[in-house]
Each structure stands twice: as C-alpha cells, then as structure tokens.
Amino acid sequence: MSAIESLLRFTSSSAINAEDLLAVVSDRDSETTVKNLIVDQSIASACVQRGTIDDAIQLLKTLDRSPRQLIVDVSGSAMPISDLARLSDVCDPSVAVVVVGERNDVDLYRSLLGAGVQDYLFKPLSVGLLQRALTARDPAATLRTGNAVCFAGARGGVGTTTIAVSLARFLADVTHRRIAYVDLNFHGGAVNSMLRLTTNNGLTELLQNPQRIDTPLINRMLVPKSNHLLVLSSELQYGNDFVCRPGAISELINALKRHFHYVMLDLSGVAGSIAEEAFDASAFVYITSDRSVHAARETARLLRFTEDRDSDPTITLLLNNQHEPVAGRVDAADFQRALGRASMVELPYEPKTLAAAENLGEPIAAGKPTPFTSAVVELANMLTGRTEAAPPKPWYARLAGNRGRR
Incomplete structure (x- = not known):
C-alpha cells in the first residue's frame, strides 16, 4: 500500500472525516484519480471509498454531517435517475454533487445540470477534469434548498407541537432527512421538554446578532437531538420582551433551508410579524384544530390568512382528536364542509401513546404501530411525496429542491 493509500483509506463510517469531500466510486482507476486530486489540492478533510451509489446512500445515513462536496458513481446502475432521487433524500441540500458514470449521454448530462447537480463526468477521469467539475459553478444553475414547513394551531391545546415533533422525529429517525426544528415561541414552547433537551437561547442569540446570519453561527446555536434532528429555541424570562428586527426570521429560515431538508417552524402561541414572515417563507402550512366551534372559527381565519x-x-x-369523544363536539364531516377544505387529515384519540411522547420523551413511532403513528406516517408520506394521494414529483424536481418534495 502506497503512502497516499495509507493516508486516505478508511474502513468504517466512524473513521470518516469528510467535511470537505466524500467520494464513492466503483473502480480502482477512478479511486486512484480522486486520491491524487485530494493530495494535489491539499484537501484536509476528505475521504474516498470504493463502492456503488447504494453504498454512498448508506454511508451518508451514518455520517453526522454531509460533506461540502460529494462525488458519486452511477456506473452499473440500472436506474440511475431513481438512485439519484434516493441520494437526494439523505444528502443535505447544500452539498455540491458531481456524478460519475460510464455513459456519454447528452440528455442525462443536461437533465442533471438542470436539476442542480454540479456536473456529470464520464470515465476515464482525470485530476484536471475533477478539479474543474468541483470548482465550477454556473451562476444560472438552480441552488438546491430544503423546504420550510409551518405548524400553527387554531387555539392553544390542540396538539400542534405534539404532531410537529412526532413528524420531525419520524422524518429524521426513519427517513433520514435532516431536520431543523425552530420553536418560534421566544419564551419557551414545549419542544425541549418533549425531546428532553435544554435550550441554549440560540434562537434569540441569532436573531439579535447585528451581523448577517451565517453557517458557523447557526451551527453553534443548534442543539442536537440526533445526527438528523436539531433544535433552535429560546426560553426568555417572562416579562422580558424581545424585539425582532424586520426580515430576521426570513433571513434565518433561508439560511437553514440551504442545509436542511425540512425547516419545521412551530408557531404555537405566536402571531404578528414573526408568524407572517414564517408563513411567507413556508412551502407547506399545517393548521391544527379540534372539534370545537371556537377552533373551527379560528381555523377559518387562519385559512384565509395563509391562502392570501x-x-x-x-x-x-x-x-386532532386530543380529547375523549363525547356528544356535543363538531362532527368531522360538518367541520370539513363548513371550511370547504378537501385536504384534511384526522388524527385519532390516543392518550397513552401521546402521554409517553409528551412526558417521557419517547418517539411515537417506536414500538407497536398505533392509529396515531399511522397518521404521522401518512403525513410524512404526503410531505415527501410518497403516497398515491400525493404522488412524488419527478426526480429532477426533488433534486432541485426549491419547492420540490423530498
């Protein structure tokens, strides 16, 4: 084994330090070329391994963070487009992806570039070719970003945070999406107690920073629940007013979207300009209600506001049926008819599961499936485009990311 191979060869994900570059290629010649590039360019944090695109997908699932740049090989893939769509599901939106293959296919090349892939190279590779592909960026190219998802309750106590946290944990733990959960209640929402975390007041620290919100600052303020689920929150003392400068919420959300598949915005108890900026930045809005007349009226107001x-x-x-069913509550069919909404998901009454989730910090998807967990899975499928009722957008829309569902 040469000195270069000894320096760059890794055998397990726990040994990988690939903050700058990760390459997974299928043949020895390509592996050697990438290693020579790493040494030639003095890339300090890089890793190259032999494998397929399936290996790359599995490897990305185990890493704490996606690399800044990724080289992936589709040689031998029977369905390269589908494989790249699966890759986009586990790869941070900010990652610059260079695809390597054996086909000199102009149509594939154009489709990939239009979708946000940085470049497509066909073999044999050279150091110069890889260097140009990794450094070139078409100013007109579409930048992949994640989606902001807003959760608002028609009134307090309807289970907005419970549903949002359950969905976030499922997306992070099961589908391996990278999730930023932002609790916009500056005086402390329920997310930290539900996840058994302690806030560092990172949200207000970011928003009061007079300088532009940047990636290193965001990374310091995020509190991790896992590799794929991170929380941004604050818990100010009651009586301590916090004035948020106009545009700060939008700036923060846009910065987070560059690094996360989904930025989940919890608006429980939040209104005014903060809520307005969150709604304006969101591709998806979920409004939670219960079977009360008051909630139905407030839901109608929220619907009008978000539709505009x-x-x-x-x-x-x-x-959400968070209370035991009794006579006198608004019937679900009447509720839906009164609001004129066909897009409605009903969540069942399930006190034991939700009590464990809220008070013990247990994920609702763990253990035996229940009607409530099935409803959360349905929401996840709808959001990521995996159900017949909401068919997935084309692979290129998911790779491009701008309002595509991933």
Whole structure:
C-alpha cells in the first residue's frame, strides 16, 4: 500500500472525516484519480471509498454531517435517475454533487445540470477534469434548498407541537432527512421538554446578532437531538420582551433551508410579524384544530390568512382528536364542509401513546404501530411525496429542491 493509500483509506463510517469531500466510486482507476486530486489540492478533510451509489446512500445515513462536496458513481446502475432521487433524500441540500458514470449521454448530462447537480463526468477521469467539475459553478444553475414547513394551531391545546415533533422525529429517525426544528415561541414552547433537551437561547442569540446570519453561527446555536434532528429555541424570562428586527426570521429560515431538508417552524402561541414572515417563507402550512366551534372559527381565519400569502403554500388541515369523544363536539364531516377544505387529515384519540411522547420523551413511532403513528406516517408520506394521494414529483424536481418534495 502506497503512502497516499495509507493516508486516505478508511474502513468504517466512524473513521470518516469528510467535511470537505466524500467520494464513492466503483473502480480502482477512478479511486486512484480522486486520491491524487485530494493530495494535489491539499484537501484536509476528505475521504474516498470504493463502492456503488447504494453504498454512498448508506454511508451518508451514518455520517453526522454531509460533506461540502460529494462525488458519486452511477456506473452499473440500472436506474440511475431513481438512485439519484434516493441520494437526494439523505444528502443535505447544500452539498455540491458531481456524478460519475460510464455513459456519454447528452440528455442525462443536461437533465442533471438542470436539476442542480454540479456536473456529470464520464470515465476515464482525470485530476484536471475533477478539479474543474468541483470548482465550477454556473451562476444560472438552480441552488438546491430544503423546504420550510409551518405548524400553527387554531387555539392553544390542540396538539400542534405534539404532531410537529412526532413528524420531525419520524422524518429524521426513519427517513433520514435532516431536520431543523425552530420553536418560534421566544419564551419557551414545549419542544425541549418533549425531546428532553435544554435550550441554549440560540434562537434569540441569532436573531439579535447585528451581523448577517451565517453557517458557523447557526451551527453553534443548534442543539442536537440526533445526527438528523436539531433544535433552535429560546426560553426568555417572562416579562422580558424581545424585539425582532424586520426580515430576521426570513433571513434565518433561508439560511437553514440551504442545509436542511425540512425547516419545521412551530408557531404555537405566536402571531404578528414573526408568524407572517414564517408563513411567507413556508412551502407547506399545517393548521391544527379540534372539534370545537371556537377552533373551527379560528381555523377559518387562519385559512384565509395563509391562502392570501404570496408564497402560495400547500395548506393541510389537521383535525386532532386530543380529547375523549363525547356528544356535543363538531362532527368531522360538518367541520370539513363548513371550511370547504378537501385536504384534511384526522388524527385519532390516543392518550397513552401521546402521554409517553409528551412526558417521557419517547418517539411515537417506536414500538407497536398505533392509529396515531399511522397518521404521522401518512403525513410524512404526503410531505415527501410518497403516497398515491400525493404522488412524488419527478426526480429532477426533488433534486432541485426549491419547492420540490423530498
């Protein structure tokens, strides 16, 4: 084994330090070329391994963070487009992806570039070719970003945070999406107690920073629950007013979207300009209600407000049965008919599962499936485009990311 191979060869994900570059290629010649590039360019944090695109997908699932740049090989893939769509599901939106293959296919090349892939190279590779592909960026190319997802309750106590946290944990733990959960209640929402975390007041620290919000600052303020689920929150003392400068919320959300598949915005108890900026930045809005007349009226107001947003978000109504069924509550069919909404998901009454989730910090998807967990899975499938009712967008839309579902 040469000195270069000894320096760059890794055998397990725990040994990988690939903050700058990760390459997974299928043949020895390509592996050697990438290693020579790493040494030639003095890339300090890089890793190259032999394998397929399936290996690359599995490896990305185990890493704490996606690399800044990724080289992946589709040689031998029977369905390279589908494989790249699966890759986009586990790869941070900010990653610059260079695809390597054996086909000199102009149509594939154009499709990939239009989708946000940085470049497509066919073998044999050279150091110069790889260097140009990794450093070139077409100013007109579409930058992949994640989606902001807003959760708002028609009134307090309808289970907005419970549903949002359950969905976030499922997306992070099961589908391996990278999730930023932002609790916009500056005086402390329920997310930290539900996840058994302690806030560092990172949200208000970011928003009061007079300088531009940047990636290193965001990384310091995020509190991790896992590799794929990170929380941004604050818990100010009651009586301590916090004035947020106009545009700060939008700036923060846009910065997070560059590094996360989904930025989940919890608006429980939040209104005014903060909520307005969150709605405007969101591609998806979930409004939670219960079977009360008051909640139905407030839901109608929220629907009118969100439907008037210039961002034109996809709006889904969540009818949550958080109380024991008794006579006198609004019937689900009447509720839906009164609001004139066909897009509604009803969540069942399930006190034991939710008590464990809220008070013990247990994920609702763990253990035996229940009707509530099935409803959360349905929401996840709808959001990521995996159900027949909401068919997935084409692979290129998911790779491009801008309002595509991943």
